[in-house]
Amino acid sequence: MQHVASTPSGKDAPIVRLERVTRRFQQQIAVENFSLEIAQPGEIVGLLGPNGAGKTTVLRLLLGMLTPTSGSVALFGVPMTSAVRRGEALRRVGALIEAPTFYPYLSGRDNLRVVSLLAGLPEDRETEQRISQLLERLALPVEGPVAFKQYSLGMKQRLGIAAALLTEPELLVLDEPTNGLDPIGIVHLRELLRSLAQQGTTILLSSHLLHEVQQLCTRVVLLKRGQVLIQGEVSRLLQTQGVIEVVYETPEALDAAEALLQRTAQEQPAWIRQVRRAGSAASVSSAEARVADPCVLQIQAPITSSTEICALLARHALYPAEIRRRSISLEQFFLDQASEPAPTLSQAQRAL
Secondary structure, eight states: OOOOOOOTTOTTSOSEEEEEEEEEETTEEEEEEEEEEEOSTTOEEEEEOSTTSSHHHHHHHHTTSSOOSEEEEEETTEETTOTTTHHHHHTTEEEEOSSOOOOTTSBHHHHHHHHHHHTTOOSSHHHHHHHHHHHHHTTOOSSSOOBGGGSOHHHHHHHHHHHHHTTOOSEEEEESTTTTOOHHHHHHHHHHHHHHHHTTOEEEEEOSOHHHHHHHOSEEEEEETTEEEEEEEHHHHHHHOEEEEEEOSSHHHHHHHHHHHHHHHHHOTTTOOEEEETTSTTSSOGGGOOTTOOSEEEEEEOGGGHHHHHHHHHHTTOOOSEEEEEEOOHHHHHHHHHTSOOOOHHHHHHHO
């Protein structure tokens, strides 16, 4: 089903808008000054962060399952504080938050029939066909009396995703959707989400599988201790950091270049984040360490800055024999960012 961008509050209202949202549980701050806007149908946005970073809290706030301590939340232009109107917005949303819960003695089909009734879908052939299509697409028993309690963890997760898709939502919200899925199930889910996005379904998901996020998401938001560390398009974020390898023919030249680049990293940490020798314990990946090539420096810096680094070295007559550029993965980017101190409030605001 092809979705069109229309909203109850006007065609220009974003699909998702959280503005300066804070949520406290007594004295504990779960989310602080969080802002996110999704306006483009078919976009896939990922929420990333360590355990306890606030990802599930953000999703619960978006769906009206929690009320913000401060700030505002709206879906399709409808404020989630509007008891009268938020139902019309939520009818356009499918969601799976944490572990799915169904009647244990009912089959997958019968559980989806219950969900369809609760969602207000008619008891007709079209709904039955929709249920059959979802069961088949998510590799679940289409016929037979297999009860939910007999399902494996992965099957239970897939039934939860089927339930979220039952109403053909314009916005799909998934909290750790790959939980319990085997590698084949993860690949099938990736293909399903891509297909939905191509049809115009907007997807907001949280996940620990950063390799999957890198393949799926157009944009990510990285949370730490309830605050935004950074957010942006995946491709652009990965361009901001990489590994530039500088090769020298003698240890003496290597020592001099390392000393120069270390001084530059201390003076301009926003440009050069780290300098290390290949094969050291601090290398990006032990699997990538060039222990047989000891005259190599690895510089963590924007992947586009190799020309500037060469110019800096040339000004000091430290001409490398070779320079190589290597991109980093979203996983390495996440580890680099998450290992730094949590941002101050003003830093989080600048990241948005």
